[in-house]
Amino acid sequence: MSPRSLTLLGSTGSIGTQAIDVVRAHPDRFRMQALAAGGGDLRSLARQAAELRVDQVAIARDDTGARSELADALDEAARAAGLRAYRPEIHTGPDAAERVAGQGADVVLNGITGSIGLRPTLAALAAGSTLALANKESLIVGGTLVTRAARPGQIVPVDSEHSAIAQALRAGARGEVRRLVLTASGGPFRGRSRAELADVTPQEALAHPTWDMGQVVTTNSATLVNKGLEVIEAHLLFDVPFDAIEVVVHPQSIVHSMVEFVDGSTLAQASPPTMHIPIALGLSWPERLADVAPACDWTRASTWDFLPLDDEAFPAVRLAEQVGRAGGTAPAVYNAANEVCVAAFHEHRLPFLGIVDVVAEVVDEHVGGNSASPSGVDLTVEEVLAADGWAREAAARSIDRRPRD
Structure with missing residues (x-):
């Protein structure tokens, strides 16, 4: 070979x-x-x-x-x-x-x-x-x-969640799939109420309990914007409606995602939290490489938890679903506004809760205001990049208007 x-x-x-x-x-x-x-x-x-x-x-x-x-x-x-x-x-x-x-x-x-x-x-x-x-x-x-x-x-x-789904989908026909279940670690603030998130610092947001990632992705994990993006990604990759995609919090990050089939069976892909496995699969797909990472040790007692997502404390996922349903350039606006907000948060110009609040404000202005969102069918690269640029400017304006402590 x-x-x-x-x-x-x-x-x-x-x-x-x-x-x-x-x-x-x-x-x-x-x-x-x-x-x-x-x-x-x-x-x-x-x-x-x-x-x-x-x-x-x-x-x-x-x-x-x-x-x-x-x-x-x-x-x-x-x-x-x-x-x-x-x-x-x-x-x-x-x-x-x-x-x-x-x-x-x-x-x-x-x-x-x-x-x-x-x-x-x-x-x-x-x-x-x-x-x-x-x-x-x-x-x-x-x-x-x-x-x-x-x-x-x-x-x-290559995302661990979508790699897990792709692996599980090989076990059944398309018509046998009922829903996709994306797991989320919950980030460093899992279990906190919205009020308890008001004063978190950039340093706290970067202290992810499981994964070692860059500043943007780690912050997105803390706000759960990353999981919102992954919901849209799952919809596009696997052509599954948003109603058939669910997010569940799994703190241990061992089950990377699941596929539920119409007969009531659920297949989960499990491995210790390492990106080497999904990266290796991305390079060698559909074959597997040997000894990419250690497997789960089934001789040791362990407990896996699965918890519902707190939409009040972490509204980014539901906002992403709305953006995904709107389609067109709305997802580009969501993503671009978030990147500006994350940078402002780390520059101490925007509080943690302000990240998703500003993103929601910019999305609302884009979808319902004077900035029309072209349909997905007619979308062009130029329209996507124009929406990206507009969203960055709109987010910056919103941040500048907000009172500073």
């Missing part, structure tokens, strides 16, 4: 570094063709490129020194690795990831954070690559723009 060629977008982030762990452990199965990153950590990117001997390296930076700085970092990494004359092709600028995503690798793993992953997602699909999708935002904001571009089975989910 010849190795699969891979392109990795977001290589220096959490998903990217864990994907490289998988590739490093299975060198006979994969050949890394290209790496892309934002460009904030050129030394790490260069070390990855030299270790994997990739053909192309891309960064989103477009300042005058970007290319030369990356070239210097690559030269330094090549010398440290004992490589002679190693000089991969360099791409810089906002469209750099899109360019390498469209080069036709067997698999493109999109691990970029945020809606900037949309164009690379579309480029990978257009090139015929299998898209291992960790960048949920590109699917959510793109909606039918992305699903129409994909052939059946071309998108393989």
